[in-house]
Amino acid sequence: MGSAARAYDYTYSSAQPRRHQVQPDFQVLPGKGKDRQAALGVSPFVMSCFRIALVVTLTLTAVALCRVWLTASTTSMLMASEGLVTQIESTRSQGADLEVQQSILANPTRIQTLASENLAMGPASDVSYLSMADSALATDASGSLSLSGSLAALDASAAPDALLADASDTPVAE
Numbered sequence: 639m640g641s642a643a644r645a646y647d648y649t650y651s652s653a654q655p656r657r658h659q660v661q662p663d664f665q666v667l668p669g670k671g672k673d674r675q676a677a678l679g680v681s682p683f684v685m686s687c688f689r690i691a692l693v694v695t696l697t698l699t700a701v702a703l704c705r706v707w708l709t710a711s712t713t714s715m716l717m718a719s720e721g722l723v724t725q726i727e728s729t730r731s732q733g734a735d736l737e738v739q740q741s742i743l744a745n746p747t748r749i750q751t752l753a754s755e756n757l758a759m760g761p762a763s764d765v766s767y768l769s770m771a772d773s774a775l776a777t778d779a780s781g782s783l784s785l786s787g788s789l790a791a792l793d794a795s796a797a798p799d800a801l802l803a804d805a806s807d808t809p810v811a812e
Contacts, residue, residue, distance in 0.1 A: 742748070753759040776787025 776784045776791050778784040778787065
C-alpha cells in the first residue's frame with residue numbers, strides 16, 4: 639500500500655504496533671513552586687498589616703497638616719495683633735502730643751501777646767452793657783416763653799433807652 643492509502647485505512651493503526659513513548663527524567667509536582675505562590679497573591683495577614691500601616695500614615699499626615707495650619711493661623715493672628723498694638727501706641731503718643739499743643743495754644747498770655755503784636759489789638763476803651771428788664775419776658779399758661787407776650791411787654795415799656803444801664807452790671811464782652 640501506498641502512503642496515501644494508509645491514511646484512509648482504518649485497520650492500519652490497529653495492525654501496527656504502538657511505539658513506546660519516552661518518559662522524561664524529571665517529574666512535575668503541581669502546586670509547590672514560586673509560580674503557585676505568585677498565583678495565590680499576597681497573604682491576607684500581610685495585606686491587613688499594609689492596610690493598617692496605610693491608615694496610620696494617612697491619619698498622622700492629616701494631623702500634621704492640621705497642626706501646620708493652626709500654627710500658621712496663630713502666627714498670622716499674632717502679627718496682626720502686634721500691628722494693632724503698635725497702632726494703639728502711636729495713636730496714644732499722637733494724643734499726648736495734641737494735648738501738649740492744645741495747652742500751649744490755649745494759654746491766655748500767648749493769645750494776648752499774639753493779639754497785641756500781630757493784630758494790633760488792645761483792651762476796649764469803652765464798654766456798654768445790656769440789661770433786660772424782668773417784664774420783657776412773658777410766659778404763657780403752661781410756663782413756656784411766649785414771643786407774642788414778650789413783644790407786647792417791650793412795646794409797653796416806657797423807652798428803649800431804659801434797657802441801657804450803668805457800667806456796674808456784668809460786661810457782655812471783654
